[in-house]
Structure formats: C-alpha cells, structure tokens
Amino acid sequence: MKIEIKDISDLTFTDLFSPCNGCIYWEAPEHFGQDEHGRLKLAEEKAIEIKQDWFKKALRMFGCCGMILYVEGEAVGYAQYAPPQLLPNVAEYSQLMSSPSPDAVLISCLYIKKEYQKQGLGKRLLQAVLENLSERGFHAVETYARDDAIDNCSGPTEF
Numbered sequence: 001m002k003i004e005i006k007d008i009s010d011l012t013f014t015d016l017f018s019p020c021n022g023c024i025y026w027e028a029p030e031h032f033g034q035d036e037h038g039r040l041k042l043a044e045e046k047a048i049e050i051k052q053d054w055f056k057k058a059l060r061m062f063g064c065c066g067m068i069l070y071v072e073g074e075a076v077g078y079a080q081y082a083p084p085q086l087l088p089n090v091a092e093y094s095q096l097m098s099s100p101s102p103d104a105v106l107i108s109c110l111y112i113k114k115e116y117q118k119q120g121l122g123k124r125l126l127q128a129v130l131e132n133l134s135e136r137g138f139h140a141v142e143t144y145a146r147d148d149a150i151d152n153c154s155g156p157t158e159f
Contacts (some may be wrong), residue, residue, distance in 0.1 A: 001071060003121070005128045008066035008080075009059070013052055015068055015075040017113070022047035026080070026108040027054040029089040058082050064132055069112070069125045076116045077125045080109040081133070081141070104140035105133055 006012050013021075022044045025032045031042045031050065042050070058065040062082055069077030084090045084100040087108055100106050107129065112122045133141055 002073075003124065004070040004073075005067050005125060006070065007064045007132075008055055008068060010056070012068055013055060015070075016051075016078060017075050018044075020078045020109065020111055021051060023109070024050050024054070026087040026089045027051060029092065032089075054086075058086050062086060063136065066109075067125060067128055067132070069121055069128075071116060071121070077112040077121050078109060079107065079111075079125050079129050081105050081107045081129055100142045101140050103138075104142045105138050107141060107143040110143070 008016070023032070024042075024047050028050050031047065055066065065082045065086075066078070066080040068075050069079075082105065084102075084104065084106050087106060090100060090106065107126075110122060110126060110129075112125070130141060
C-alpha cells in the first residue's frame with residue numbers, strides 16, 4: 001500500500017474531500033451547521049470558499065497548518081492545526097473547559113475516512129503533524145477530543 005502525506009497548499013486543497021473540505025466548524029462557527037429549519041446555513045460552495053480562504057490566511061500567518069494523507073493516490077486522511085487564535089471556535093470550548101496554552105498549537109481536525117480506519121493511518125498522519133511542528137520549534141500540541149459524537153473531527157479520546 002503506497003502512502004503519501006502532503007502539506008495542504010493551493011494545489012492540494014482541491015484534493016480535500018467531503019465533508020472536510022466544507023467543514024468550517026473551527027474557522028467560521030457562526031456559519032457552521034443548520035438553521036432552525038434544518039437547512040444548511042451556507043451553501044457547500046460558500047463553505048468550501050471560506051475554508052480555502054482560512055487556509056490561505058493561516059499559511060501566511062503561521063505556515064503549514066494542514067496535511068492530507070493519500071493511499072494509492074486517493075486522499076483518505078486529513079489533519080488541520082494552528083495556533084488557537086487562528087481558530088475562532090476555540091472561544092466556545094474555552095468557556096466549557098480550559099483554554100489551550102498560549103504557546104500551543106491546536107490540532108482541530110484529524111480524520112480518516114471510515115473505510116480506511118483501524119489501519120494505523122491516523123497514527124501516521126499524527127506523527128507527520130507532530131514531526132512538522134517539532135521541526136518548526138513547537139513543543140506544545142493540544143486538541144479537544146470528544147467521545148459524544150461518532151463523527152468527531154479530532155478523533156476519539158483513546159486515540
């Protein structure tokens with residue numbers, strides 16, 4: 001099985017798959033989810049545009065902030081990370097539990113497509129993220145893992 005991990009850039013962003021490419025939970029929580037009638041608050045195309053704009057801004061301000069894992073050329077895994085101040089939804093979590101350390105990088109998403117889970121791919125992707133951050137001089141990495149949602153974007157707490 002050929003595995004490749006690439007940084008997210010303008011070129012690789014187009015490889016990002018659904019639902020990750022349009023998930024703006026961390027980047028624009030005010031536009032995430034459904035309205036009171038069960039309709040998406042934003043059209044998928046607009047959400048993808050917001051996500052792509054966030055990546056451009058984060059790349060300028062922070063550098064590499066996401067990776068895509070490929071198996072045999074197919075994008076099957078995704079990780080996103082940044083300083084907490086670049087992820088507006090951290091404010092909601094900070095009200096419920098402790099705030100991330102100011103010098104930490106927050107892993108906001110670590111996702112492997114269901115049919116590729118339980119093969120060690122999440123671990124490989126996490127190791128690539130941690131190696132990238134270590135090489136850049138970061139020593140603190142945090143996440144908000146949850147067990148109350150089957151589709152939790154940051155992985156189960158035992159992971």
